[in-house]
Structures are given as C-alpha cells and as structure tokens.
Amino acid sequence: MTTLFISDLHLSPNTTDINRCFTQFMRNEAIHADALYVLGDLFDFWVGDDDSSDFAKQVRAEFKQLTDRGVPCFFVKGNRDFLVGQRFAKQTGMTLLGDETVIDLYGRKAVILHGDTLCTEDTQYLAFRAKVNQPWLQWVFNRLPMMLKRKIVGKIQQGARDTKQSKSLEIMDVTQSEVEDVMTAHNVDLMIHGHTHRPNTHRFTSSNQQAMTRIVLGDWYEQGSILSCDPHSLTLETRPFGEK
Known part of the structure; x- marks a missing residue:
C-alpha cells in the first residue's frame, strides 16, 4: 500500500533525462501505487490542452496507461501549468483538484497544494498569478494559434527567469504564518507541497501549540524526487537519472 507524490518535474521536449526518468517512474513504480498525486509544475510550461506535439502526446499517454490500469491520478495546477484543463483531464483519466485539497492519507488528513500561494512575500508573483488565472484571459489565450501562444509563453518564461535572479531566497520561500493559517483553516496537522524546490520535512509547533x-x-x-507514503511512514526519496 503506497501513495506517491511528485511535483516540479518541468518536463519539456528538451529535458531528455527528466523525461526518461519520468517514464521509468510511471511504468515501474506508479503502476503499483494506490494513487499518484502531481502537485503542479509537471511541465516547464503547458501552452494549452490543444498541444498536439509528440511530446505532449507522450506525456498524456503515460498517464492514460496508468489510469487505464486502475491507478487513480490527481493533478494540482502549478505556476507553470495553470492552463491544464478538463480536456487534458479527460484525455489522461486524471482528476483535477483545487488550489488546496484535503485528502485522507491512510487515516490521516493532509492538505495538499502546489505551494506558490504560501509565498506571500513575493507580491510581484502573486499579482502575476492573479492576472493569468482570470477565466476570461485564459479563454482568449486558449483560442490563439499555437505558434502565437508559444511566442507569448517564451516571453513569459524569459521574463520570469530575469525576475527570479533579482529576488532573494527568503522572498521565494513560504511564509510560516501562511502555512499555519492554511493548516489551521483545514484542521490538519500535515501539509504536502512543492514549488520551492527545497525538499525537506519540517516539524514545528503552531502558535496554538499543535504539532504540525x-x-x-x-x-x-538533477534526479527524480518522490514522496512515498504508506500507512506507517512518509519518506522523501530520489531516483537517479541513470544511463542513457
């Protein structure tokens, strides 16, 4: 009995080693899981569910093979794949979840999310997030020609890289008070997220003296990264990229 969590793969046609590791994980490990949760940024950037490239088809096929074998797959959108929609869900058999979702993890409640909304000091990013998640703007973008969408995405990615270089590490990390507020609001003592690229298990006592x-x-x-959960443990694990 194992439930698996992954995030921040940033798959693209150019990430050969990551793509290979992802495929091996899906076929050799995820196939035996009770469930698989993808907590955002599966893609380096998802341009839309109408992407018919060989790369997009292959990723969709991996999830479809998994769900066809009876493994439930759940997807929380990240800041790189906020354009994943119901068409993608239908093609893969995945279930799209909201920004914050409480799940039952072998009798223990946990709140899962991508993690970007916890970084409340990064006000510039949060303003950008609010803008691009407006339904009317996504409706317009999804109806643009694929070539134009890729050009727009390229500019967004370059702007994000330039902006990231000027930000401090503290700004791009989570705000502890927001973590506690979210956990308290959902009445849980366990939170699982990605986004910050800082794998770790943090144990702390909240302001109301609850262990969290x-x-x-x-x-x-640089390697595959997985959270493996069973009824008795939660373990962060890595997978080497291996031989080409």
Missing part, C-alpha cells in the same frame, strides 16, 4: 508537519517535494532537475 510540512513536507516539501523536490524538483527533478
């Missing part, structure tokens, strides 16, 4: 645990998933830039 926050688990941060790792990125897949």
